[in-house]
Amino acid sequence: NENILDLSVDKTYLAVLEGGTAAIAVNMSTTGAATAGDLVWSSSDEAVATVDDSGNVTGVKAGKCDITVSVKGNDAIAQTVLVTVRHxxxxxxxxxxxxxxxxxxxxxxxxxxxxxxxxxxxxxxxxxxxxxxxxxxxxxxxxxxxxxxxxxxxxxxxxxxxxxxxxxxxxxxxxxxxxxxxxxxxxxxxxxxxxxxxxxxxxxxxxxxxxxxxxxxxxxxxxxxxxxxxxxxxxxxxxxxxxxxxxxxxxxxxxxxxxxxxxxxxx
Ligand SMILES: [Zn+2]
Missing domain, CATH: 3.30.1380.10 (Muramoyl-pentapeptide Carboxypeptidase; domain 2)
Known part of the structure; x- marks a missing residue:
């Protein structure tokens, strides 16, 4: 979506327990229509934490990983949150x-x-x-x-x-x-x-x-x-x-x- 100019997230640090969940909220700056469906969420290590399409993070196993949200088709616009999963x-x-x-x-x-x-x-x-x-x-x-x-x-x-x-x-x-x-x-x-x-x-x-x-x-x-x-x-x-x-x-x-x-x- 070329309407999305930039992304920001509501936190730079996030801790969750093993089996716990927490949300990362995104703010999009746009020049036209854009929806949450235009974003892609990913985890650098799904053995540590997973993330769904709405930015809900689930802790899997104690450790650290990066959760990244980017614009579909445009990796240049992205934000990363360091997630710590705790025991x-x-x-x-x-x-x-x-x-x-x-x-x-x-x-x-x-x-x-x-x-x-x-x-x-x-x-x-x-x-x-x-x-x-x-x-x-x-x-x-x-x-x-x-x-x-x-x-x-x-x-x-x-x-x-x-x-x-x-x-x-x-x-x-x-x-x-x-x-x-x-x-x-x-x-x-x-x-x-x-x-x-x-x-x-x-x-x-x-x-x-x-x-x-x-x-x-x-x-x-x-x-x-x-x-x-x-x-x-x-x-x-x-x-x-x-x-x-x-x-x-x-x-x-x-x-x-x-x-x-x-x-x-x-x-
Ligand atoms: Zn006191």
């Missing part, structure tokens, strides 16, 4: 995706999971705090590990005050709090005003250098399931953190998982 594994009630422990609204922890604050996470925070201090900034732990029983109290309190539908937007149900992993720290004051401080700006710019990500970024509420929390950081290791933060991803996007409760809160 999900459940062990002792915990869920790992490519070895990364995931806790969100879709994946919980057993009541008995009680590791305390992870030693590597604590050391990384202390190094970060020391470096921030050299720039005259004061980072400190507002909250770190919280066990299941403590989260019961927190969530029940918000549920009583606001109802579960509202509580779900900013507080985790027991067993679904990332604080129970021991890999999460809330910095300084747990308050929206923290986002305006020099400490918060420095944290967003530098936390990946120490292995942390801003877990619930602004504008990604529909993906993480939580309001923006500039204070809540999650340890994932330096390489992973840099990849996530430099591309403006959430952990859900990076791992190719959803964050949705199975149903209403039934206390």
């Amino acid at each position: 999900l594994e459940q062990k002792d009630g915990c869920t790992y995706v490519d070895g990364i422990l995931i806790v969100n609204k879709s994946y919980g922890l057993p009541e008995s999971y009680d590791p305390g604050l992870d030693a590597t996470t604590k050391a990384a925070f202390e190094q970060m705090k020391a470096d921030a201090e050299k720039e005259g900034l004061n980072l400190y732990i507002g909250s770190d590990f919280r066990d299941y029983a403590y989260q019961v109290k927190i969530y029940n309190n918000y549920n009583d005050l606001y109802g579960w539908e509202m509580a779900d937007t900013f507080s985790a149900r027991p067993g679904y709090s990332e604080h129970q992993t021991g890999l999460t720290i809330d910095c300084n004051t747990i308050d929206d005003a923290f986002g305006e401080t020099e400490e918060a700006k420095w944290l967003a710019a530098h936390c990946a250098d120490y292995g942390f990500i801003i877990r619930f970024p602004d504008g990604k509420e529909n993906i993480t399931g939580y309001q923006y929390e500039p204070w809540h950081i999650r340890y994932v290791g330096v390489d992973t953190a840099k990849e996530i933060m430099s591309q403006g991803l959430t952990l859900e996007e990076y791992l190719g998982v959803k964050s949705e409760y199975a149903g209403a809160w039934e206390g």
Whole structure:
């Protein structure tokens, strides 16, 4: 179709689980009539991921491949998305995706999971705090590990005050709090005003250098399931953190998982 002048895609990075699906949306710039039927989709490795005529990608086996969309009869107009297919594994009630422990609204922890604050996470925070201090900034732990029983109290309190539908937007149900992993720290004051401080700006710019990500970024509420929390950081290791933060991803996007409760809160 000679009416199609250019193509753009809605993402440059896409992760899906083995057996999972996700869509790539295309925008065509045209000088006349054109339809999705004028496009050709292909995978560089169908043993890793396949793609249908509408840009729906299905993960087959853990690995990486390129998904390319081009104009039928004109390969010169094309866009490529790097697709990572990831492996999900459940062990002792915990869920790992490519070895990364995931806790969100879709994946919980057993009541008995009680590791305390992870030693590597604590050391990384202390190094970060020391470096921030050299720039005259004061980072400190507002909250770190919280066990299941403590989260019961927190969530029940918000549920009583606001109802579960509202509580779900900013507080985790027991067993679904990332604080129970021991890999999460809330910095300084747990308050929206923290986002305006020099400490918060420095944290967003530098936390990946120490292995942390801003877990619930602004504008990604529909993906993480939580309001923006500039204070809540999650340890994932330096390489992973840099990849996530430099591309403006959430952990859900990076791992190719959803964050949705199975149903209403039934206390
Ligand atoms: Zn938090």
